[in-house]
Amino acid sequence: MKTTIGFIGLGNLGTPIAKNLIAAGYHLQVYNRTISKADELDQASITKCQSPAEAAAGVNFLVSVLANDAVLTETVTGDEGILKTLPKDAIHISMSTVAPDTADELAELHQQSGNHYLASPVFGRPEAAAAKMLWVCISGDAKIKEAAKPLLETISQGxxxxxxxxxxxNVVKLTGNFMILASMEMMAEAYTLAExxxxxxxxxxxxxxxxxxxxxxxxxxxxxxxxxKYETVGFTSQLGYKDASLVFKLSQQSQTPMPIANVVHNRLLTALAKGWTERDWAEAISRGVTDDAGI
Amino acid sequence: MKTTIGFIGLGNLGTPIAKNLIAAGYHLQVYNRTISKADELDQASITKCQSPAEAAAGVNFLVSVLANDAVLTETVTGDEGILKTLPKDAIHISMSTVAPDTADELAELHQQSGNHYLASPVFGRPEAAAAKMLWVCISGDAKIKEAAKPLLETISQGxxxxxxxxxxxNVVKLTGNFMILASMEMMAEAYTLAExxxxxxxxxxxxxxxxxxxxxxxxxxxxxxxxxKYETVGFTSQLGYKDASLVFKLSQQSQTPMPIANVVHNRLLTALAKGWTERDWAEAISRGVTDDAGI
Structure with a gap:
């Protein structure tokens, strides 16, 4: 019999991850706010759920891939949240990019419920997720990490x-997204200067x-x-802004002056102001630079 | 008989390049302001010269690797400069990182003298130069580039x-040094945040x-x-500042707002103000970030 796991969040990244878990032989109890997203999964390998609580019922592992801190927190602690049903000793593998404080708070709540929260943010765009080329960062209790590794290895390259x-x-993940943002800004400035x-x-x-x-x-x-050429939207400016904004907060929280973090935060904020919310974050940065340069 | 070429500038980068030219079978007419620097070259393969003009006399190629625009311009146009003696149709292969305007002006003066200036800035630290792992960027007249290529290929990987x-x-070279500076600043900010x-x-x-x-x-x-760990000085903060300053000027000249270029310019200027002039540029940036963060 297939191992059943809970799975919450069928966004651009969640969907290919869910497909790879199915391909690896897992049966998924799936919840997504727009449940029609589950129609593209192999129907024989999933059970559609009406709430996070339903997705978490009876499983040893629950994977969540959610957009931001507020959605993740509601998914865990809400009236129909994971904590209502997740069995004792089960592990919530949380792949969302969220603030370290959110992870610490949720881990505490899980512990009080007798189960576990594992910070497992991933690096990679949707096409990388589809190709099992994600990188997964983990931290926390050694036993929990060891238990979750086999599952995580089936959807990643490491x-x-x-x-x-x-x-x-979570700190590493935000550090990395900052470096990606900074690299894009730096390339946009450099290539525009050359042009x-x-x-x-x-x-x-x-x-x-x-x-x-x-x-x-x-x-x-x-x-x-x-x-x-910005047609392919792998990661929206809205989500990019969320990350730039979290990095900005970490910089304040830890008293680490980060002038480049300020630059990219401002760049993404400008993109939102211009209405580029659903465009790719690379466009937000690159068009921001070329617009400023009058080309 | 060995082909003789002129060679001017035995700094951290010039010396390993000169050694590789000697290893490739060239005889060098060497000039350096501090001529004792030539003592570490194979004496049978060099002729020490008292001036740029003497180094340029009778050769088909003259290579220069100099610190900045002022030194290069003086080396070309001074009372004992290259233009006094460089033969008709000879090529001055100029590896210095200088402003595009300087290159254009010197190329014009060379043309008036019946010979040629080839912009050939290189990427790589001294150890890369020693290992023939430099990258050489060239631009200009096709025939001149073709003539210089065999010589340039003996000291580089491409x-x-x-x-x-x-x-x-020259634009590409400054663009690249900007990207290196930006990368160092970005890593320093990211790794300090993680710490x-x-x-x-x-x-x-x-x-x-x-x-x-x-x-x-x-x-x-x-x-x-x-x-x-900043002990190894491959490229000084002084030279890093020169490049950051040239990028800043290009940004103004071309009306390309470059907020990250402003950040790294300020970082290097601060390093000079703190007296870190002869330290490695990586130290200038990394210590700048950690100092600001109080660690």
């Missing part, structure tokens, strides 16, 4: 452990992306930014 | 052509440097910044 503090993985001096920005991006900056971020986002 | 505008390669939240900054740097940011800049400078 699981990286950041120690025993509950929310360390202004009559140098082919695509050639410049190709050169750096294949030499000094020969890494996925600079190859993939570099091409998007150099070519100014 | 020669990349940015078209026929004289100073395009403030109790996460091992070396582990964070290792993770990003081997996954999303799996590229030389993030591996090498990433380790320096994560470990806060």
């Amino acid at each position: 699981v990286v452990d950041f120690g025993d503090h509950t929310s360390a993985a 202004k001096f009559g140098v082919d920005r695509t050639k410049v991006a190709d050169f750096f992306g294949s030499t000094l900056f020969n890494a996925p971020i600079f190859k993939n986002y570099g091409k998007t930014i150099a070519d100014k | 020669v990349v052509d940015f078209g026929d505008h004289t100073s395009a390669a 403030k939240f109790g996460v091992d900054r070396t582990k964070v740097a290792d993770f990003f440097g081997s996954t999303l940011f799996n590229a030389p800049i993030f591996k090498n400078y990433g380790k320096t910044i994560a470990d806060k």
